Amino acid sequence: MARSKKIQKRVHSWIEDDYGLPWKVVRWSKGVYYNRAPTTLRFYGLLHWLTKTGMASSAPLVAWVYGSISGLLATGVAGAIFVGHSTVSFFDGLSKEKASQSDDNQTDIVVRFGDLLVAHKVKGTLNDIERDDAIRACLGVLEVFSRQITKTRSGDISVSLVLYSGSSQGRMKVRYRNPGNTRPVNREVDADKMLGHTACVNGALPRVVHDLREFGKGSITSPTQSKADYRSIFFFPLTVDSGDEKVVRGFVSIDCKRPYAFYGNRSSSIVVTCEPILNHIGELIQEARNGRGRQRTASK
Amino acid sequence: MGVAVKEQHPSSERFSKHSYRLKQLNEEAAKVRQMHERGEITSQEASKRLSELKKRHRTFFDRFF
Numbered sequence: 001m002a003r004s005k006k007i008q009k010r011v012h013s014w015i016e017d018d019y020g021l022p023w024k025v026v027r028w029s030k031g032v033y034y035n036r037a038p039t040t041l042r043f044y045g046l047l048h049w050l051t052k053t054g055m056a057s058s059a060p061l062v063a064w065v066y067g068s069i070s071g072l073l074a075t076g077v078a079g080a081i082f083v084g085h086s087t088v089s090f091f092d093g094l095s096k097e098k099a100s101q102s103d104d105n106q107t108d109i110v111v112r113f114g115d116l117l118v119a120h121k122v123k124g125t126l127n128d129i130e131r132d133d134a135i136r137a138c139l140g141v142l143e144v145f146s147r148q149i150t151k152t153r154s155g156d157i158s159v160s161l162v163l164y165s166g167s168s169q170g171r172m173k174v175r176y177r178n179p180g181n182t183r184p185v186n187r188e189v190d191a192d193k194m195l196g197h198t199a200c201v202n203g204a205l206p207r208v209v210h211d212l213r214e215f216g217k218g219s220i221t222s223p224t225q226s227k228a229d230y231r232s233i234f235f236f237p238l239t240v241d242s243g244d245e246k247v248v249r250g251f252v253s254i255d256c257k258r259p260y261a262f263y264g265n266r267s268s269s270i271v272v273t274c275e276p277i278l279n280h281i282g283e284l285i286q287e288a289r290n291g292r293g294r295q296r297t298a299s300k
Numbered sequence: 301m302g303v304a305v306k307e308q309h310p311s312s313e314r315f316s317k318h319s320y321r322l323k324q325l326n327e328e329a330a331k332v333r334q335m336h337e338r339g340e341i342t343s344q345e346a347s348k349r350l351s352e353l354k355k356r357h358r359t360f361f362d363r364f365f
Binding site for chain 1: 316317318319320321322323325326329330333336337343346347350351353354355356357358359
């Protein structure tokens with residue numbers, strides 16, 4: 001079934017990134033809401049905050065008990081200290097995240113991972129099964145990095161490799177998924193139904209869908225007929241050499257159940273941190289393609 | 301086989317600044333990796349450059365928090 005005109009128009013806006021200032025403000029607010037606002041209240045966290053802030057704002061009440069100031073003034077000053085102290089605690093919590101060294105550790109890990117891939121690069125020696133395992137392992141690593149960058153729980157992120165079927169430009173298949181992912185694979189679908197294909201034919205640049213629901217109600221269907229419980233998607237088209245030209249062979253899709261999971265600097269972190277892994281997947285696909293080319297030449 | 305790559309330039313009609321930036325960051329990260337593979341830069345230098353790349357397009361809000 002083709003996309004409705006309304007969805008098509010929204011897909012065009014998405015490709016052109018053609019949004020006005022009001023919509024950019026809405027997106028920024030949504031980004032803050034989905035990524036920064038606390039979603040659950042922990043009992044001990046709440047108790048800690050209440051006792052800490054209560055202690056800090058108790059001084060005017062003690063002064064009122066001893067009759068130094070009036071009850072009204074004590075309440076006003078205690079309230080002001082309460083609000084002030086809560087604000088400081090809020091910023092305290094946010095700055096703790098900035099002070100952590102996890103970002104630098106992540107970069108160190110990826111450099112070492114690159115070293116490991118280079119050390120194990122033995123071109124043309126992998127058979128199909130080994131190559132399939134290697135691609136799935138790469139998708140698994142991508143899932144772990146994406147989870148860490150988007151601060152998402154295990155199981156909320158899914159990574160897939162979608163490739164064009166054979167020599168077709170109109171049919172695609174989800175060929176691989178990250179280990180532990182039970183969503184279906186190898187179902188051939190119409191490429192026009194896939195947003196990733198739209199990204200591939202429009203410059204083959206990495207693209208982010210912040211919230212699938214923004215495309216309209218009809219867009220919340222999975223092309224593979226599996227349950228579409230994801231809301232945000234990151235697409236990374238993969239190009240391979242084909243003679244003198246480069247062709248897009250498919251794309252890596254990282255989807256998340258939470259909307260706006262890749263908003264802001266997170267998509268930049270993914271393209272930089274995961275570059276060796278994405279490159280390695282591209283090399284494995286290229287290797288498979290070259291291997292089949294060699295097989296065809298040998299059989300002629 | 302796949303679809304032919306149609307390069308997208310800033311002057312083209314269907315240009316997305318954000319996607320173009322992501323592509324540039326990815327290409328620069330690839331250059332850092334290749335320099336490290338060739339032994340032109342140390343692991344520490346590669347790590348430092350990648351960290352800088354990740355922070356290049358941070359907004360005021362990201363920097364602040």
